[in-house]
Amino acid sequence: MTRIQAIHNEANPDLPRQGGHVGEESMNETSAWSRVVERVRAGLVSPRELEEFEQMLVHQAHAVAIGSDHLTIRLANRHYLAFAEDNFRDRLDDGTHDVLGDGVDLRLVLDGGRPATVPPTAAPAHAEAPGRMRLDARMTFDSFVVGACNRIANAAARAVVDDPGGRWNPLYIYGASGLGKTHLLNAIGHEIQRRDPSARVVYVTADDFIHEFVQAIRRDNTRAFRMHYREEASVLLMDDIQFLDSDRSQEELFYIFNVMQRQRRQMVFTSDVEPQEIEKFEPRLRTRFQGGQIVDMQAPDRETATAILLERARAMGRIIPDDLAATMAHAVTGNVRELLGLLNRLVLHCDTTGEQPSLSFAREVMPEVFAPPAPRVDASDVIAAVARVHNLRTVDIIGKSRTRQLTEPRHIAMFLARKHTTLSFPQLGEEFGGRDHSTIQHGVRKIQERIDGGDPELAYQMQIIERQLGLGRGR
Numbered sequence: 001m002t003r004i005q006a007i008h009n010e011a012n013p014d015l016p017r018q019g020g021h022v023g024e025e026s027m028n029e030t031s032a033w034s035r036v037v038e039r040v041r042a043g044l045v046s047p048r049e050l051e052e053f054e055q056m057l058v059h060q061a062h063a064v065a066i067g068s069d070h071l072t073i074r075l076a077n078r079h080y081l082a083f084a085e086d087n088f089r090d091r092l093d094d095g096t097h098d099v100l101g102d103g104v105d106l107r108l109v110l111d112g113g114r115p116a117t118v119p120p121t122a123a124p125a126h127a128e129a130p131g132r133m134r135l136d137a138r139m140t141f142d143s144f145v146v147g148a149c150n151r152i153a154n155a156a157a158r159a160v161v162d163d164p165g166g167r168w169n170p171l172y173i174y175g176a177s178g179l180g181k182t183h184l185l186n187a188i189g190h191e192i193q194r195r196d197p198s199a200r201v202v203y204v205t206a207d208d209f210i211h212e213f214v215q216a217i218r219r220d221n222t223r224a225f226r227m228h229y230r231e232e233a234s235v236l237l238m239d240d241i242q243f244l245d246s247d248r249s250q251e252e253l254f255y256i257f258n259v260m261q262r263q264r265r266q267m268v269f270t271s272d273v274e275p276q277e278i279e280k281f282e283p284r285l286r287t288r289f290q291g292g293q294i295v296d297m298q299a300p301d302r303e304t305a306t307a308i309l310l311e312r313a314r315a316m317g318r319i320i321p322d323d324l325a326a327t328m329a330h331a332v333t334g335n336v337r338e339l340l341g342l343l344n345r346l347v348l349h350c351d352t353t354g355e356q357p358s359l360s361f362a363r364e365v366m367p368e369v370f371a372p373p374a375p376r377v378d379a380s381d382v383i384a385a386v387a388r389v390h391n392l393r394t395v396d397i398i399g400k401s402r403t404r405q406l407t408e409p410r411h412i413a414m415f416l417a418r419k420h421t422t423l424s425f426p427q428l429g430e431e432f433g434g435r436d437h438s439t440i441q442h443g444v445r446k447i448q449e450r451i452d453g454g455d456p457e458l459a460y461q462m463q464i465i466e467r468q469l470g471l472g473r474g475r
Contacts, residue, residue: 032071032100033063039095040088052217055248056083064109064404071096072107076245081110083214135203138315139186145311147304150180153295157184157268161191164235165264168293170257174271175297176424178337181270185237188268192235202233206244213249226252230259234266241269242278245438254285277426279436305329305339312340318347324359331369342369377469379417379431385468386413389461398433412461414443420471
């Protein structure tokens with residue numbers, strides 16, 4: 001008999017002593033996890049261990065399932081999972097057995113329900129070699145095509161290069177995915193390094209920053225981490241700042257920010273949204289961003305998109321006819337990354353067949369790209385279609401309940417609404433019952449991870465929903 005069943009039997013002495021589902025219902029996964037946490041917490045005496053246990057594990061973990069032989073806990077990402085496995089696994093197992101019985105195992109899974117298989121991770125190269133850049137050699141100012149959509153952002157980036165640490169410090173560039181923010185970030189790094197080879201330019205994504213910080217804590221080497229950023233980096237370029245969702249990593253960036261600004265060392269950040277729209281940021285960090293120079297990037301018009309395509313083709317040593325370039329720019333509107341991906345596909349077809357790029361050849365090998373445009377749908381159409389397929393009501397999709405029966409369809413609806421509408425994450429949050437934009441981003445990322453992992457059941461569901469919406473192809 002497991003501890004779950006025993007607790008149930010002690011609370012209900014008149015009921016038969018039995019196992020099975022009755023015992024499991026008497027203690028849900030949340031209350032069971034709370035007891036395990038309390039048991040582990042009681043055994044921690046070091047203030048540092050207590051702080052790490054709370055910040056790096058308890059705050060990042062959620063109980064998702066309980067059974068007669070398991071308690072399943074979901075962790076926010078692979079960094080917190082690795083930290084839990086390396087630092088608290090034995091004590092978590094002991095606490096689980098104390099609370100639920102020796103026959104109950106604790107299962108740690110990544111967000112999305114994937115098994116917790118954590119490969120050994122090495123510290124990133126730029127953490128071991130301060131000042132080494134990991135910049136894309138193709139992303140320079142020379143290869144950046146300037147149009148009305150990005151003229152101000154380009155001017156601000158060049159102003160940073162002309163006067164690092166001056167008026168444009170920090171610089172915060174925001175705009176939808178695929179518009180060239182990362183290109184500008186790399187261009188700044190390249191040009192500063194070209195003008196001053198001694199400059200220590202650190203380029204990092206927010207996700208990498210969190211990973212480095214977690215690794216530093218695991219190795220008890222936070223001093224080297226702080227020296228790298230606070231003392232040795234003369235320029236900090238951080239991409240996708242909206243994903244900096246850890247309280248401790250935000251605190252660390254806050255102190256880095258203060259040191260670098262005080263010493264007139266340049267910082268540049270990119271994000272999908274303005275600082276005030278990232279509600280998960282600590283107020284003191286958000287105000288630091290708002291106190292700098294904030295510029296946005298818009299989707300390119302067709303002429304600018306065509307010029308970008310031709311520039312990339314030229315860099316690849318290819319000649320693309322004007323009519324083909326214009327048609328491709330029209331077929332993929334508003335997303336430079338998607339447009340360049342289409343160019344890569346075309347080049348691959350040309351290399352495979354020995355054909356030269358032409359509009360007729362492109363239509364032959366990629367007919368779905370040049371098919372008539374898919375019908376326009378809005379978020380409410382997507383929500384209704386997802387609800388129908390899953391035999392739910394639309395109010396269930398946008399409601400507050402977080403049961404597994406509802407969260408998966410809700411995430412699918414978020415992903416498809418992001419894919420097939422032009423709404424921003426904050427706008428989608430309003431469509432989904434007034435949720436924060438980070439919740440929408442989280443849902444979209446979960447579905448994208450499953451798609452990338454080749455989930456056949458999910459692919460079939462998506463196909464059915466898109467057919468109901470009259471969408472023969474993605475945008």
